[in-house]
Amino acid sequence: MAAETTDTTRLELRITRMAHGGEGIGTDPDGRVVFVAGALPGDTVAATITKAKKRWARADLLEVVEASPMRVPYACPAAAAGAGCCDFSHINPASQLDLKLDVLRGQLTALAGRSGALDGIDVDAIATQSLEPRSWWRTRVRLGVDAQGRAGVRRARSADVIASEACTQPVPGLTDGLIGEARFTPGSEVVAVMDSGTTRHVVETSRVQRGRRVEDIRTVLEGSGEVTERVHGAEFAFPATAFWQAHRAAPEAYADVIADWGAGEYSRDDAWDLYGGVGAFAPAIHAAAGARVHSVDYSPAATARTQPAFAEIPVEVHRGRVELSVDTLPAPGLVVLDPPRAGAGEAVVQAVAAAGPERVIHIGCDPATLSRDLAAWAASGYAARRILLIDAFPATHHFETIVELSPR
Incomplete structure (x- = not known):
């Protein structure tokens, strides 16, 4: 070392x-x-x-x-005070997308370029899509609670809480009365969600290690703690602590890409939705492939119930870790996977590739881990056919990348 x-x-x-x-x-x-x-x-x-x-x-x-x-001057008061929320809010909005594209190109070239995963892809011509609105877009937020019981956004690269300033990401009304005003259990976390019915749910949970998600609700402070969301009319119900895309336009935007890119004739009657959460993409996968959808996720909060959206389409929900589940599923024609920030990893990619899907749609929220996953896909005989950067996290360095792959 x-x-x-x-x-x-x-x-x-x-x-x-x-x-x-x-x-x-x-x-x-x-x-x-x-x-x-x-x-x-x-x-x-x-x-x-x-x-x-x-x-x-x-x-x-x-x-x-x-x-x-x-x-430019900071657009977010919390970020100006040192919070890690809107770390691009001091950058002209017109420049933010170009910076994210440069980062994606650099990561793809450095980590996946030599693998053959990008053969036929012009990294200088990657398509982009920016989600609107550019502020007041976040429908769920997790706030830290300091030793005095005050809730706020965490300081950049720190567990410290800034309880004096509000962030400009949450949708209107989401954090009203919560930051610096109400009092909560010191050391806990407060999760606030504004669902599709514009009902606010506020729950208190225990704090967990950075990068991990707590699912146990300790106290429901407002609302029912049971969230209702819709994607093109399909209804999903789940606890406030379960995963859902942050930007209010993201679930439908991603579902539209899946329905478009995944559309086609397949020789198999099954499709996979890996790291599927509550199954938000399952209706789009079924519409694209006309197949029975197997949705896999390890989260008890996400998989505990049959979703209303599945009433008229064939969806089977499998609770378990993806790496331990894929070998138990029938061979797919279409695979959609949306792994966490750490990526799918070589073992998962190899296991999915071994099942021989005819088309894969890989969604990545971190360009470095996505690029390493693409190199693993190349080693398993798959190559990228098209790439789309979606700026789903305005005023931050984060973005989403969607990649379509198929056998070489």
């Missing part, structure tokens, strides 16, 4: 590009790559090194010496 050092020397850096994760990248006088949170391409900044290795370093932004043309 390389030795790690800390250097508090003030540096002046010219930022040339954006890194995956939303940090600006500059180069110090020794040629070492330096990542600076809050810095933008075109900025000249003063920064202090906080972590240093032989080939790269991470630094805190001290001052913007010369501002990038794309820099």
Whole structure:
């Protein structure tokens, strides 16, 4: 393991590009790559090194010496106060999509390009779609609670809670009266959801390790705690803590892509919906392939009940981890998978590919793990046919990528 050092020397850096994760990248006088949170391409900044290795370093932004043309005042008060919510809200909205495209191209080229997964794909011509609205779009939010019982957004790269400022992501009314005003159990988390019927549900849960999702509702504070959502009229009901896409336009936008890209004649009568959650994409998969849909997810909250949306279409719900379930399912014609941020991983990709699907639609919310998954698909005999970047997280560095694959 390389030795790690800390250097508090003030540096002046010219930022040339954006890194995956939303940090600006500059180069110090020794040629070492330096990542600076809050810095933008075109900025000249003063920064202090906080972590240093032989080939790269991470630094805190001290001052913007010369501002990038794309820099604007923070649009989100919480982000301006240091929260990690809207880390792109100081970037001109017209520039945000281009930055995300550059990140996606870089990750695809570096991690999947040599595998053959992108043969026939022009990474400079990737299609894009931006979801509206660009603010007040988030229908569910998870707030931290500090030692005084105040709820708020977490500080960037920290468990600390900012209870003084509201974020501009939540739909109108979602966090009214919650941030900094009400009192909750110190150390807990507060989940607030505005469902399709515009009913607000507020529940208190225990806090879990970062990156993991808690599903147990400790206390229902408002509403029933049981959410109703609709995708093109298909109804889904589930606990407020179960997964659902954050942007209010995302479920239908993704379902439309699946219905379009997945449409065709298949030699098999079954299709797979992997990491399916409550099965939001199952109706679109059935419409595209005319097949029985097997929806797989490990979440008890998501899979505990038969959804109203499945009343007239053949859907079988399987509760279990994808890597342990695919070998038990009938061979599919169409596979749709929407893994978590960590990606599907080589073992899952190999297992799905071994079943020989005629078409795969892979949805990725992290460009690095998606690119590694695409390399695994290439090693298993599949190649990308088209790629779509969906900007479903405005004013943040996050985005979604949908890839269609088929056997070479």
